Amino acid sequence: MLSTSVEEFLIWKKKQLSKGGDQQSFNVLLDCVGGLSRSDINLIAINPYGVLHLKKDLDFLESVWDKHLLDSCPIQYLCGITFWRDLELKVTNKVLIPRSETELIIDIVFNIFRRKSEKFFFAELGTGSGAISIALALAYPLSNVVATDIDQEALEIANKNYISYSKQSNLKFYCGNWWSPLKNFKGKLDLVISNPPYIPKDTYEKLPKEVKNFEPKVALLGGEDGLRHIKEIIQKAPLFLKEKGWLILENHFDQGEKVKKILIKNKFTSIEIVKDHSGIGRFTIGRYK
Numbered sequence: 001m002l003s004t005s006v007e008e009f010l011i012w013k014k015k016q017l018s019k020g021g022d023q024q025s026f027n028v029l030l031d032c033v034g035g036l037s038r039s040d041i042n043l044i045a046i047n048p049y050g051v052l053h054l055k056k057d058l059d060f061l062e063s064v065w066d067k068h069l070l071d072s073c074p075i076q077y078l079c080g081i082t083f084w085r086d087l088e089l090k091v092t093n094k095v096l097i098p099r100s101e102t103e104l105i106i107d108i109v110f111n112i113f114r115r116k117s118e119k120f121f122f123a124e125l126g127t128g129s130g131a132i133s134i135a136l137a138l139a140y141p142l143s144n145v146v147a148t149d150i151d152q153e154a155l156e157i158a159n160k161n162y163i164s165y166s167k168q169s170n171l172k173f174y175c176g177n178w179w180s181p182l183k184n185f186k187g188k189l190d191l192v193i194s195n196p197p198y199i200p201k202d203t204y205e206k207l208p209k210e211v212k213n214f215e216p217k218v219a220l221l222g223g224e225d226g227l228r229h230i231k232e233i234i235q236k237a238p239l240f241l242k243e244k245g246w247l248i249l250e251n252h253f254d255q256g257e258k259v260k261k262i263l264i265k266n267k268f269t270s271i272e273i274v275k276d277h278s279g280i281g282r283f284t285i286g287r288y289k
């Protein structure tokens with residue numbers, strides 16, 4: 001551990017933030033590389049003449065911050081870590097950085113499946129870093145979760161993340177196109193979740209460079225109108241869900257009503273568009289018959 005005075009740290013911090021970037025990314029850098037948690041930083045205000053203990057010196061932290069500002073690479077990729085709900089997850093440029101708005105999907109599940117001690121069968125399509133599936137497997141230890149992704153390298157990261165949190169084996173990963181790896185589970189699933197690629201092609205072309213140049217295209221692009229993958233997932237869902245099984249989809253800010261129509265066309269009921277914390281209809285949920 002390296003020691004630095006709070007006074008020196010505060011001057012350094014002000015200098016770094018004056019160069020650009022946002023506070024949230026800076027906090028990730030301090031936490032992941034510097035070993036300073038949010039609560040450590042809050043304590044500084046109580047003891048402004050104290051001493052801080054860092055895992056890396058300020059020059060090293062500055063070099064990572066400068067790299068982030070120079071080429072717009074997300075700080076989470078530079079640090080190799082992100083925070084999502086109460087999880088600390090390994091991330092590389094093979095997986096999407098799980099977004100804070102997606103965190104709500106777990107609360108939607110908690111609302112529907114209230115008895116955590118019951119045994120359910122959940123699936124996630126397009127798991128990326130594994131965030132959603134790991135959160136579910138940990139919250140429902142008696143349930144089984146199966147998670148798929150088209151990208152084997154993403155699944156390896158998801159698996160590492162799961163192993164770092166659990167010695168259980170109630171989460172299994174399968175590689176392949178949407179439903180195809182789940183052929184053995186037809187008619188067995190209580191719930192399927194997916195946050196599929198849903199960005200329309202012209203929007204994708206205009207994404208900020210920190211997203212477009214670094215995050216996997218396969219995780220973002222949803223075809224011409226953004227709905228290509230959502231349609232495929234909904235159309236085949238009835239084959240895999242139990243009667244009255246649930247489908248929860250994340251969608252782009254303006255796709256809720258369109259996704260609702262596709263669900264109705266495919267005989268789903270109890271359809272609801274759920275807003276995220278910014279008031280955007282971010283999730284569309286339904287029940288198969």
Ligand SMILES: C[S@@+](CC[C@H](N)C(=O)[O-])C[C@H]1O[C@@H](n2cnc3c(N)ncnc32)[C@H](O)[C@@H]1O
Pocket residue numbers: 095096097098099102125126127128129130131132148149150151154176177178195196197198218219220
């Ligand atoms: C928007 S990301 C979501 C990642 C993660 N579930 C999350 O919420 O952060 C979409 C994921 O779907 C995967 N994917 C894209 N096309 C796929 C396909 N045809 N079949 C299965 N997975 C696919 C991508 O590799 C990516 O991990």
